[in-house]
Amino acid sequence: MFGPLIVDPLKSKGDKTGSWRVQSRPHYLHKNCIACRMCLLACPEGCVHGKEKNTFWVDFNFCKGCGVCADICPKKDIEMVPEESIQEDK
Amino acid sequence: MKEFVEGSHAIAEIIRLCRPGVVSAYPITPQTHIVEDLAQMVSDGSLSSQFVNVESEHSAASVVLGASATGVRAYTATSSQGLFYMAEVVFNIAGMRLPVVMTCANRAISAPINIWNDQQDSISLRDAGWIQIYAEDNQEAVDFHLIAYRLAEDKRVMLPVMVCMDGFILTHGMETLDMPEQEKIDKFLPAYKPLYKLDTAHPITMGILADPDYYMEARYAIQATMKESVEYLSQISKEFNSVFGRDYKDLLVEEYKIEGADKVIVAMGSVCGTIKEEVDAQRAKGKKVGLLRIISFRPFPYARVYEALKDVAKVAVLDKSVSLGAYAPIAVEVKSAFCGKKKAPQVISSFVAGLGGRDITLESVQEVFRRLGAKEVNADFIDLKPELLKEEYGE
Amino acid sequence: MENNILFKPGHTACAGCGQAIAARLVIEASGANTIVVNNTGCLEVFSTKYPETAWGVPWIHSLFENSAAVASGVEAALKYLGTKDLTNVIAQGGDGSTADIGLQALSGMFERGHDILYVCYDNEAYMNTGVQRSGLTPFDTNTTTSPSGKQSSGNLRPKKPMPEIAVAHGIPYVATASAGFPQDLQRKVKKAISIKGPKYIQVHVPCPLGWRHETNQTTPIAKLAVDCGLYPLIEYESGVLINRKQITPKPVEEYLKSQGRFKHLLNNPEEIKKIQDIADNNIKKYNLKAEA
Numbered sequence: 001m002f003g004p005l006i007v008d009p010l011k012s013k014g015d016k017t018g019s020w021r022v023q024s025r026p027h028y029l030h031k032n033c034i035a036c037r038m039c040l041l042a043c044p045e046g047c048v049h050g051k052e053k054n055t056f057w058v059d060f061n062f063c064k065g066c067g068v069c070a071d072i073c074p075k076k077d078i079e080m081v082p083e084e085s086i087q088e089d090k
Numbered sequence: 091m092k093e094f095v096e097g098s099h100a101i102a103e104i105i106r107l108c109r110p111g112v113v114s115a116y117p118i119t120p121q122t123h124i125v126e127d128l129a130q131m132v133s134d135g136s137l138s139s140q141f142v143n144v145e146s147e148h149s150a151a152s153v154v155l156g157a158s159a160t161g162v163r164a165y166t167a168t169s170s171q172g173l174f175y176m177a178e179v180v181f182n183i184a185g186m187r188l189p190v191v192m193t194c195a196n197r198a199i200s201a202p203i204n205i206w207n208d209q210q211d212s213i214s215l216r217d218a219g220w221i222q223i224y225a226e227d228n229q230e231a232v233d234f235h236l237i238a239y240r241l242a243e244d245k246r247v248m249l250p251v252m253v254c255m256d257g258f259i260l261t262h263g264m265e266t267l268d269m270p271e272q273e274k275i276d277k278f279l280p281a282y283k284p285l286y287k288l289d290t291a292h293p294i295t296m297g298i299l300a301d302p303d304y305y306m307e308a309r310y311a312i313q314a315t316m317k318e319s320v321e322y323l324s325q326i327s328k329e330f331n332s333v334f335g336r337d338y339k340d341l342l343v344e345e346y347k348i349e350g351a352d353k354v355i356v357a358m359g360s361v362c363g364t365i366k367e368e369v370d371a372q373r374a375k376g377k378k379v380g381l382l383r384i385i386s387f388r389p390f391p392y393a394r395v396y397e398a399l400k401d402v403a404k405v406a407v408l409d410k411s412v413s414l415g416a417y418a419p420i421a422v423e424v425k426s427a428f429c430g431k432k433k434a435p436q437v438i439s440s441f442v443a444g445l446g447g448r449d450i451t452l453e454s455v456q457e458v459f460r461r462l463g464a465k466e467v468n469a470d471f472i473d474l475k476p477e478l479l480k481e482e483y484g485e
Numbered sequence: 486m487e488n489n490i491l492f493k494p495g496h497t498a499c500a501g502c503g504q505a506i507a508a509r510l511v512i513e514a515s516g517a518n519t520i521v522v523n524n525t526g527c528l529e530v531f532s533t534k535y536p537e538t539a540w541g542v543p544w545i546h547s548l549f550e551n552s553a554a555v556a557s558g559v560e561a562a563l564k565y566l567g568t569k570d571l572t573n574v575i576a577q578g579g580d581g582s583t584a585d586i587g588l589q590a591l592s593g594m595f596e597r598g599h600d601i602l603y604v605c606y607d608n609e610a611y612m613n614t615g616v617q618r619s620g621l622t623p624f625d626t627n628t629t630t631s632p633s634g635k636q637s638s639g640n641l642r643p644k645k646p647m648p649e650i651a652v653a654h655g656i657p658y659v660a661t662a663s664a665g666f667p668q669d670l671q672r673k674v675k676k677a678i679s680i681k682g683p684k685y686i687q688v689h690v691p692c693p694l695g696w697r698h699e700t701n702q703t704t705p706i707a708k709l710a711v712d713c714g715l716y717p718l719i720e721y722e723s724g725v726l727i728n729r730k731q732i733t734p735k736p737v738e739e740y741l742k743s744q745g746r747f748k749h750l751l752n753n754p755e756e757i758k759k760i761q762d763i764a765d766n767n768i769k770k771y772n773l774k775a776e777a
Contacts, residue, residue, distance in 0.1 A: 001318075002248070003311035004304040005187060006286050007295040007538040014495015014537055041667035042704050044505035047494040062494035066501035066693075067701025080701070111565035112558060140561035145593035149554035152547060152590065156522065156558025159545050162565055164558070182547050288520045288543035288559060290572055295538035297523075297546035304535045 014062070017045065021065035024080040030054035032075040039069035039078060093269050097228040097260045098123030100267060101167075101193055104232045106137045107275050108191075108239050111162030114142040114153035118172040119205045120257035121195040125167055139165075147172040151179035151192075158188040159296055161287030163239065166190070169257060170197035170211045177215060183250050184219025184312065186297060189242030189282070190250040191235060192220075196359065196410075197257040198446040206447020207257040209359060210411040213387070213419045219312050221251040221319060222388040223341070224359045229267040231255040233336060236270060240279050240326050247319055248285060249312065254387075256360040258447070270334055278333045316389045323386055342391035344383040345398050347373055351380035353462055354399060356424050357408040358384040361443075361450050365408070368455040379459065384420060392427040399424070400433035406462040409469075410444045418442050418469045437464065443472035489541070491517060496539040498531040501700025503664040503690030503707060504579070504606045505531070510667050511604055511688070514674035515573050517542060520563075522556040524578025524587060525549040527613040528606060550587035552576040553594035553603060560599045569600060573678045577604040580621035581611045583687075584647045595654035595683045602677045602684040605647065608692040616695040620645040623715070624763060625756055626746050628695075633749035638756045643763060651685035652721050658684040659721040664691065665707030669718065669730070680722075689716045697745025709740040714764035717771045731775035734768055737761045 028039075033054040040048040040056065047063050050056030058069075070078040093100070101124045105113070113132070115125040131137035140157075144150045147168050154164035168176060173194055183190050194212045198204040212222060221241065225231035231253065238251035255261060270278075286294060300308055324340040331337045338344075344362075347369055348354055355365050362383045372379045382398050382405075384391075399405055407425075409418035417425070421440030428434035441458050444450040454472050461470060491512045498505040508528055512519065521544045523529045529546045532539035547555045556576035563569040576594070578587060583605040594601060610628045611617040618631040624643040627633045631640040651659045658680045662670040670688060677684040689710055691703045698706055710716035711730060715737060718730035737760050741747035750756045768774055 001311040001314045002187060003307035003309075004298065004300050004535045005296075005308060005311075007298055007533065007536055009293055009295060009493070009538050009541050012295075012493070012495075012537045012539075014493055014539065015497060017495060017497065020500065038667070041510065042506055042664075044498055044500070044502045044509075044703070045494040045496075046490070046492055046509050059494065064500035064700075066703070067699070068501055068506070068703050071701040072704050112561045114558065114561070138565075140565045142557060142561050143597065144554065144557070145589060145596070148551060149557070149590050149593050152551035152554030153558035153561065155547055155551075156545070156555035156560075157562040157565075158558075159555075160520075160559045160562035160566070162562035164562075178548055179551065186547070288545055290518050290520065290543055293517075293541055293543045295533050295540050295544045297529075298533045298535040298538070299530055299546075300535045 016061050017064050018061045021063060021083055023065060023083055024067065025060065025063060025065050025083055026058055026067065026070050027079045027081045028056055028058065029077045029079060032077045034075060036074060038072045038074065042068050042072045044068060091269055091271070092266055094264060094266045096123065097231060097255065097263050097265065099127055100228050100232050100269065101235060102127030102131065103269055104235045105165050106131050107270065107272055108236060108279060109163065110139050110165040112142065112154060112157035112164045113139045113166070114144055114150045115166050115168065116144050116147045116150045116172060118147070118169045120197060120261045121167045121169040121172070121193065123261060124193060147176040148179060151176035151183065154190050155179060155183050155186070155188060158190050159186065159288050161284040161289065163282040164190050167193035167195065169195040170199050173211045173215060174199065180215055180220065181218045185308070187248040188250060189248055191238045191242055192250065192252050193235070194252050194254045195257040195261045196254055204446040207259050208410040208445045208447065209254065212252060212254045213411040216388055216419065219249060220388065221249055221386070222254055223251065223386050224254045224384065225260060226360055226362045226383065228260055228263065228265040231260055232267060232269065233330065233334070236275060236279060237326055237330055237341070241319070241322060243282050244322060245285060247315060247322055249315060254359065259360045274333050278330065320389050320391055340394065342386045342394045343398060344385060346381040346383060348380035348382060348398055348402065350378055352378045352403040353406070353459060354380045354382055354402045355406045355408055355455070355458060356382045356384065356420060358387065358420060359410065361408065361410060364450055364452060365455050368452050390423045395424055395427040396431060399435055402435050404437045404462050405435045406458050407438065407440045408458060409440065409442050412442050412445070412469065421468070437462070437466050439467045439470065441470050441472050448473055489517070491541040493539045493541060495537065496532045497534065498527070499694050501693040501703045503692060503703045504528055504608060506664045506703065507606055507670060507688045507690045510670050511575070511674050512542060514671035515575060515678055518571060519573040519575055520559055522552045522559060522574070522576045524552040524582035526579040526582055528579070530613060549582050551590050552578050553587060553590040556601045557594050557597065557599045560601055574601045575604060576601055577606065579612070580605060580607040580609060581619040584620040584645050592654065595651065595656050599683055600681050602674070602686065605687040606690045607687050608690045608695060610695050612692050612695045621647065625750055625760060627749055628746070638750060638753065647687055648685070648719065652724055655724060656683040656685060657723050661687045661689070661717065661719050663689040663707045663711055663716060663718060665704045665711060666718065673720065695746070698743055702743060706743050709735065709743060713737045713740045714768040714773055715740060717767045717773055719771055726771065729771045729773055732773050733775050734764070737764045
């Protein structure tokens, strides 16, 4: 008998921390993106995805709305917008 | 093969024969001879283990934890303060269900500092989740290490095992003993096949955080396994006997001339040799005395103790440790074996002896029998020197 | 969930956590053939709360202060199994578990020469227990156990020089890095794992909660610490300083102003001067100033 002891990562879905967002969320403008990947590298959640220019997107199931990606974007191609102001974008 | 060897050397030899992958230890008297010998074996090439010379017992225990979690058989040995220094890790190893085997060369604890034998060290860690078995002589100490690995790595158990042997008395004592042969050991103790391990091919997360929704079950599981292990100890002992021809019965207790006895001493470890000698002498004089030796302290064999002592009139429990401010540790267990039961001894008295290496002689044992009267006593110290208690300080 | 993600979202770090940024960058740089041994601390708590785990690599946590020793056991076991050359071992923890309570185990790991990369996530206080002062808390920092008051301007002592302590062990690679410079951090991790023996990387990771700044300020503040000379990015190989990030030094006041933990200093030029001196000493010691 063992009880809670180990976790198989394949079985872990993670917590849906997107519910933590209360004020704002990042809006990727997809205008001036140079695919420098800084948004992806600096995201504390690891919930930014994308490869080519203007294809980067956020998994809002997990995004906590911290704003690090918007701040680090050298092209100011990410804006923080009020949480209520926008429909669920992919 | 019969050999006349020092206890520590014999332990090092049986550990070598158990083929551990990682050995890690920090020196502390009286454990040192064991790990020195193992280091020499690695240096000579007769042992292919990784020997990790650490900077503390805390790290020694952490190293064997890490090695065991990586799926490798691991060994460490310590004593006294060393055991206390690694205490945090000792609990952790059990909580993580890692089948580490450790020798505790039983020694007194500070203060005052004292390197000689008693059992306060391992007894203090009785709640750590380790199976604890206590050897009476060096043949047992050798055999118990072999049994310890087999038991720890049993898929139904997966708990660490501490083999306790009295410091100096056993570790530094010379004895003729039968060292098990490699071929038989490999049959009895096959290579360790872990149920779970750190492996890049199959990543798992070990050492998780369990909040109030999950923690209780993890602890309950250990308790349940401990309870079941009483049975597993007996099974493995039987198998050991069939391979090596030495019968440790159920590996829980040893009954020595208990039948028809009206006075029985309960004790644990090497002191039982002395008690047996006194029992023999008194039996020769027609006195009905006996000994119940506890082998497994964790899990504690309550049912076996009850069966063995239920018809005995007077029982004396001899502890080589104290629980300061409470009844002595073995005595507590023995008394609780009779709580709410139909039968019980008329008297269960408790005695403390041999702390800090004070010899427990035949006279000491006679004194225990003498004090075992109609009036129950608790944690009654044997061989105290009253003149040393006169020192007073302060106003 | 895809099984090639080494540090998955869905963990419970605070929004804007610098340690979460750095931990993911480290494991992604090291790759799937890595076993991680983690000290107790924020990272362990927010990434492995049963029944979830963020880790896609084999990962183990034992205690607060023993990751270096547990990793030593993992490494010894891999050597015994003959698979060490195929596997990176990373031991990691926060600044308290590294420089204070875990220093002895870490020193032992260095001295014994284990092939392990140790990563210290330095957020400059015991954040997991509520922002208490550690040996890596900077001078004059306001923490819950080094509060500023009439008799004190915060933490009494400067940071323990952990990189130098690591270098003094004669290990082959020591570096500092910052969550504000992700590529630099990943380059250093890749370099470290290419070198055999004990390696030490100390990563500066802002903590929005403990440092009291907005969650989006994590990387700019990390950069400011480097740019003012308070957190020099340096690299040692076999005891020799081989690399440092050159800066055009900004005044420390700009860095101090950005965080609530230094708020009490803002009208205290005398104390600010002391901190400027620390930065200036670093700039001189490591020759950080970029040539014009």
